[in-house]
Amino acid sequence: MEPKKAKLVACVGIGCLLVLLVIVFSRVEPSKDFLTVAAIGLAVVLVITLWLLVHYIILNRRRTSALHRLSNEGQELRFQYSFFRKVAGLPTKFSLKELDAATDNFQALIGRGGSGAVFKGILDNGTPVAVKRIEGAEYGEKEFRAEISAIASVQHVNLVRLLGYCLVPGGGPCFLVYEFIENGSLDGWIFSSAREHRARRGQCLPWPLRYQVAIDVARALAYLHHDCRARVLHLDIKPENILLDTGFRGVVADFGLSKLMSRDQSRIVASVRGTRGYLAPEWLLGSGISERSDIYSYGMVLLELVGGRRNVRVVDPTADAEQRKWSYFPKIVMEKAREGRVMEVVDERLERVDERQVTTMVNVALWCIQEQPELRPSMARVFDMLEGRLAVGAPPETEMIVVDLLSIMDEDQTSAAATSSSCSTFGPRNEASVGGQSEGPHATYSSYSAMSQLSGR
Numbered sequence: 478m479e480p481k482k483a484k485l486v487a488c489v490g491i492g493c494l495l496v497l498l499v500i501v502f503s504r505v506e507p508s509k510d511f512l513t514v515a516a517i518g519l520a521v522v523l524v525i526t527l528w529l530l531v532h533y534i535i536l537n538r539r540r541t542s543a544l545h546r547l548s549n550e551g552q553e554l555r556f557q558y559s560f561f562r563k564v565a566g567l568p569t570k571f572s573l574k575e576l577d578a579a580t581d582n583f584q585a586l587i588g589r590g591g592s593g594a595v596f597k598g599i600l601d602n603g604t605p606v607a608v609k610r611i612e613g614a615e616y617g618e619k620e621f622r623a624e625i626s627a628i629a630s631v632q633h634v635n636l637v638r639l640l641g642y643c644l645v646p647g648g649g650p651c652f653l654v655y656e657f658i659e660n661g662s663l664d665g666w667i668f669s670s671a672r673e674h675r676a677r678r679g680q681c682l683p684w685p686l687r688y689q690v691a692i693d694v695a696r697a698l699a700y701l702h703h704d705c706r707a708r709v710l711h712l713d714i715k716p717e718n719i720l721l722d723t724g725f726r727g728v729v730a731d732f733g734l735s736k737l738m739s740r741d742q743s744r745i746v747a748s749v750r751g752t753r754g755y756l757a758p759e760w761l762l763g764s765g766i767s768e769r770s771d772i773y774s775y776g777m778v779l780l781e782l783v784g785g786r787r788n789v790r791v792v793d794p795t796a797d798a799e800q801r802k803w804s805y806f807p808k809i810v811m812e813k814a815r816e817g818r819v820m821e822v823v824d825e826r827l828e829r830v831d832e833r834q835v836t837t838m839v840n841v842a843l844w845c846i847q848e849q850p851e852l853r854p855s856m857a858r859v860f861d862m863l864e865g866r867l868a869v870g871a872p873p874e875t876e877m878i879v880v881d882l883l884s885i886m887d888e889d890q891t892s893a894a895a896t897s898s899s900c901s902t903f904g905p906r907n908e909a910s911v912g913g914q915s916e917g918p919h920a921t922y923s924s925y926s927a928m929s930q931l932s933g934r
């Protein structure tokens with residue numbers, strides 16, 4: 478019997494007992510028979526009531542101890558769960574209040590990207606963090622989930638750690654909480670046009686650190702491509718997404734556009750994503766992408782590390798849009814490398830540059846930016862080449878259809894040329910690359926010739 482029912486029956490029993498007693502004592506002279514019946518009745522009611530009371534007490538005690546045990550087990554489970562989350566490095570769910578407190582009401586802006594603003598903060602336990610507030614409508618829940626699931630499943634010293642996230646119910650903003658990487662992004666250390674670069678009075682990253690960063694990023698990408706259960710494609714490798722820690726080691730960040738690819742797939746079809754200037758030709762040709770598309774973007778970054786300049790730059794910023802000429806650094810590098818004058822493309826601000834390393838880095842970059850994805854070396858090979866364990870042969874001539882020049886054309890032209898796929902993050906992110914100084918005329922192309930080269934394929 479349930480404790481509630483037992484309690485009810487016990488109350489009814491006690492009530493009957495009281496009624497019987499009232500009847501007995503209200504009689505002036507009760508007969509002997511009446512007294513006998515009343516005594517038996519009283520005894521029966523008393524026994525039943527006592528039995529029910531005892532039953533109730535026992536049941537209640539059992540229920541209390543069961544509840545206690547369950548709550549203990551729950552606590553234990555919760556403890557184990559949070560312990561395993563910590564051990565596995567899974568991100569924590571933060572409340573908006575906690576993030577408000579950590580960032581002092583989103584005061585210290587570190588930077589701004591296509592998807593939102595990044596603020597510095599300090600968690601309760603003293604950990605410095607970078608909190609990314611996602612604002613862009615095109616960075617939807619899908620990208621948010623992609624970033625969390627891709628980065629939560631990978632752990633590497635050269636990949637930024639996602640410490641937590643926050644989703645505000647009712648369609649409010651969402652936040653990603655990363656470990657804070659002290660020295661900001663690579664662009665601020667190599668491009669003189671970057672705001673951060675000017676802020677640190679033109680200090681630029683010395684050659685040995687540039688070479689080290691190239692190795693760090695190669696190691697991180699090799700891990701993503703080869704050592705994870707499902708292959709992780711980053712799909713937005715560029716200097717803005719390479720952060721430098723206190724020791725100026727490279728840390729790859731921003732997994733908002735990443736995709737998982739199973740080991741038995743050789744390529745996948747996806748809508749155009751990534752950043753102008755770093756997009757592999759296969760994106761625009763619609764032939765499917767793979768980890769080789771990351772390798773192309775990586776090659777582009779290597780060239781920018783060597784030259785300390787953007788790969789695509791306007792030669793005559795004052796000319797009309799239609800007359801404007803562009804300088805395409807990869808083409809310049811390829812020609813100089815062929816002539817054996819590779820040192821001429823090195824960032825002029827650099828001192829004590831190791832020529833052997835420059836040659837290696839340039840050759841690796843030229844292999845990585847081959848138009849045919851199959852010709853590009855795997856990231857594991859790239860890593861070995863940079864570390865000197867594998868010889869780098871002379872890269873083959875590549876036609877270098879200047880797909881990147883499409884990036885400097887206006888949005889409408891671009892989307893018309895680049896298949897009908899949606900270009901969610903194909904926004905004007907690289908405008909900083911436009912408006913630099915002149916290069917030699919041999920490396921200039923008009924945007925129209927680039928267009929015709931591409932469409933001629």
Ligand SMILES: Nc1ncnc2c1ncn2[C@@H]1O[C@H](COP(=O)(O)OP(=O)(O)OP(=O)(O)O)[C@@H](O)[C@H]1O
Nearest residue numbers: 588589590591592595607655656657658662717731
């Ligand atoms: N974990 C971090 N630690 C320190 N600084 C960071 C961190 N994450 C981002 N930043 C800074 O904030 C800037 C903006 O980052 P964010 O990832 O939003 O933009 P992005 O990569 O430039 O653009 P997009 O998101 O469009 O690719 C970075 O360039 C970097 O300087």
